[in-house]
Amino acid sequence: MANRKQDRKFHIQSRGNQQRPHVLLIVETAMSFGRGVLEGISQYLVENPPWSVQLDLRELLVTPPAWLEHWDGDGIITRSTTPEMADLIEKSGIPTVNLTDIYGDQGLPSIWNDHEAIGQLAAEHLIQRGLKRFAFCGFTNHQWSEARYRGFQKHLRPHDANILFHSSDWAQARRTGWEAQQAKMIQWLLELPKPIGVLACNDFRGQHVLEACRVAQISVPDQIAVIGVDNDQVICDFCQPSLTSVIPAADRIGYEAARMLDQLMRNEEPAERHVKITPLGIAARQSTDVMAIDDAEVVAAVKIIRERACSGLSVAEILDEIAIARSSLERRFRQFVGRSPQAEIRNVQMKRAQQLLRETKLPLSQVASLTGFKHAEYFSVVFKREIGQTPGQYRSHLP
Helix, strand or coil: CHHHHHHHHHHHHHHCCCCCCEEEEECCCCCHHHHHHHHHHHHHHHHCCCCEEEEECCCCCCCCCHHHHHCCCCEEEECCCCHHHHHHHHHHCCCEEECCCCCCCCCCCEEEECHHHHHHHHHHHHHHCCCCCEEEEEECCCHHHHHHHHHHHHHHHHHCCCCEEEEECHHHHHHHCCHHHHHHHHHHHHHCCCCEEEEECCHHHHHHHHHHHHHHCCCCCCCEEEEEECCCHHHHHHCCCCCEEEECCHHHHHHHHHHHHHHHHCCCCCCCCEEEECCCEEECCHHHCCCCCCCHHHHHHHHHHHHHHHHCCCHHHHHHHCCCCHHHHHHHHHHHCCCCHHHHHHHHHHHHHHHHHHHCCCCHHHHHHHCCCCCHHHHHHHHHHHHCCCHHHHHHCCC
16 A cells, blocks of 8 residues: 555656646535535636546445546545545545545545534524524434534533434435434424524425424424525525525635645645634524514414415404404514514515515516515505615615
């Protein structure tokens, strides 16, 4: 093995500046994180001498390709480093940067997310929403999931929070479908004290939690607020309600991995062999748009408003479904929500209107209709009064 590594050093040095280094990228693209990593690598190559790239779009947790044992390139960046692959790479002596954080340290130079910082950021987001109870839903035997839990737990320790925990096997869920595990998750969610904030270890797990809440008829976010990780917009936007998520710096991880590999291929020792990259922030969506409310009737009314405000809902219709006097509902709404039921209906309508103006090119007549207004003119008057700009001004000032 030592002779092979020494031969490889000579092989790399002998190329000098005459040929581009031949680099293998083993990165999955089914998830947005992997695509972000590739974008970061691409940006590095725009700014620096290019490589000859061989791209292997391999899924996570699959066996290494049979040809890898005999592959004769100059460097590897991998997001799918199973123990078998790590052993093959070590024997080959090929300079490699490992982005796989499932198994912990595999003896290779690595660039990872700062998972504890992710957990801490999620905890702070839930605290800021007035929540005082917390839970974590993760995957078993995944080091990154465990590290996110540690960060979550650490940030909540000063708040004397007892964090409730649930996990299951991701590999099994991928093989059989997560529905086989759904019953246990539903039971766990039903037993949680409420209201409560739940950190799901990633967006797939967040989707599982939201689907289980739907089946169990648990109100999100009023009873359970849910935050995921990765900000995979396809997953987050298809969730009902849309999923809040921590934003990792995937492109920076790719960029720094490319920089480190360049150093290794030049036989230079990186300043650090194990680098952690902090998250960028949080993309707040409906799943944590919560006010921690300890009043069953107000929670029920808020749930009705969130679901039907944009269908022309009136306060009278809420009272038809909840056995409470209007004066009592008004008083308790102001106590727990800080505004009247009618003002909360308007609040939900305006948030939806802003989303439609921001993310679509629909004409104002359709935006008005989709937010519960019969006439575009009246919608424009209300929007100007609530937001301080006309719908047209709001849309024209978007970045």
